[in-house]
Amino acid sequence: MEVSAILFYIFAVMAVVSALGMVLNVRNTVAASLSLVVTMIALAAIYVLLEAYLIAVIQIMVYAGAIVVLFLFVIMLLNLREDDFAPGRQWLVKFGAGLLGVFVLIQLLKLVGPGLPEVPVVPEGYGGYRQLGILLYTDYVLLVEMASLLLLSAIVGALILAKRNID
Amino acid sequence: MVPIEHVIGLSSILFVIGMIGAATRRNLIVVLMSIELMLNAVNLAFIGFNRLWPGTAEAPALDGQIFVLMVITVAAAEVAVGLGIIISMIRNRDSVNLEEVSLLRW
Numbered sequence: 001m002e003v004s005a006i007l008f009y010i011f012a013v014m015a016v017v018s019a020l021g022m023v024l025n026v027r028n029t030v031a032a033s034l035s036l037v038v039t040m041i042a043l044a045a046i047y048v049l050l051e052a053y054l055i056a057v058i059q060i061m062v063y064a065g066a067i068v069v070l071f072l073f074v075i076m077l078l079n080l081r082e083d084d085f086a087p088g089r090q091w092l093v094k095f096g097a098g099l100l101g102v103f104v105l106i107q108l109l110k111l112v113g114p115g116l117p118e119v120p121v122v123p124e125g126y127g128g129y130r131q132l133g134i135l136l137y138t139d140y141v142l143l144v145e146m147a148s149l150l151l152l153s154a155i156v157g158a159l160i161l162a163k164r165n166i167d
Numbered sequence: 168m169v170p171i172e173h174v175i176g177l178s179s180i181l182f183v184i185g186m187i188g189a190a191t192r193r194n195l196i197v198v199l200m201s202i203e204l205m206l207n208a209v210n211l212a213f214i215g216f217n218r219l220w221p222g223t224a225e226a227p228a229l230d231g232q233i234f235v236l237m238v239i240t241v242a243a244a245e246v247a248v249g250l251g252i253i254i255s256m257i258r259n260r261d262s263v264n265l266e267e268v269s270l271l272r273w
Contacts, residue, residue, distance in 0.1 A: 002168075004168050004169075005168065005169045008168070008169045008173070008174075009169070012173075012177045015177065015181060016177070016180055016181065016184070019181055019184045019185070019204055020184060022188070022197070022200060022201075022204070023184055023185070023187060023188035023192065023197070023201060023204075026192075029194060029196055029197065032197055032200065033196075033200060036200050036203065036204065039181075039204065039207070040207065043207055043210075043211060046174070046177075046211065047211075047214055049168065050168070050174070050214050050215060050218045051218065052214045052217070052218070052232055052235075054232070055210075055214060055232050055235050055236070058236070058239060059210075059239070062239050062242075062243060063203075063207070063239070063242075066243070067203065067242065067243060067246050070246055070247075070250060071196065071199070071200060071246070071250070074196070074250045074253060074254065075196060078253075078254070078257050078263075090191070093190070093191055094191050096190075097186075097187045097190040097191045098187065100186075100187075100190070101183045101184075101186055101187045102183075104182075104183055104186065105179055105180065105183045108175075108179035108182070108183075109176060109179055112172055112175045112176070112179075114172075116170070116171055116172060116219065117219065119168050119170065119171060119218065119219060120219070120220075120221060122218070122221045123221060123222065123223050123224035123227060124224045125224070125227070126221050126222075126227055126229070127229070127232065131227045131229060132229055132232060132233070132236075135227075135229050135230075135233060136233060136236070140233050143233070143237060147237060147240045150240060150241065150244050151240065151243070151244055153244075154243075154244030154245075154247045154248055155247065157247075157248050157251065158247040158248050158250070158251035159251070160251075161248065161251030161252055161254070161255050162250075162251040162254045162255060164258070
């Protein structure tokens, strides 16, 4: 087995274990968000193995560097604790969600049966900033403009939601 | 490199973990983090399939990676608005328990 395949399986196990750690951790929200960081970093490593270099860098900068820090900031700002959650009729919800999860997983895996072609050799410069940037500012320039509008409206919406008195 | 089926399998597993987390957890912050996990799983599928059809050196086919950039943008916007909702919910109810938000429930 070649090195990249071994690395892929290592990072895959890391991503799944830390994702489970995030979902199953009912004690500590800070630890859950740190597990999410581990998942993001493992996914960034897998992106590098898939030769999507720019996306890997952006994944680390935006997800691990910005989004999870925002989560941590809110958790610590609000001093959240979860031990006062009353145990309700949770087993039914958990059982149903588990059943649904297994069903969806089987259906998703059925979609990707055998018949995909072999992984080809990538052309020169694939996944680098140059070709991605050329595409972004020629064919997809409208998408960039729409993304800027979306971010602007998200900023305004977050401000209005979090502001104490709107006057 | 491993066959892309394994990449898509990892993506499916992460998606289902996120789905179960979003369905069962009652802490609003963990639900938001589970949604982030689902978006990441979709990104991984996009990158895997893009690696399978990378185009040529003259005309690279990087559409999957452009999609991933847009998904990351949407995720950032969603987190900003979601955390604003969490802050205003803490102000009004002093809790992040999802079961206390029942105004729209019959």
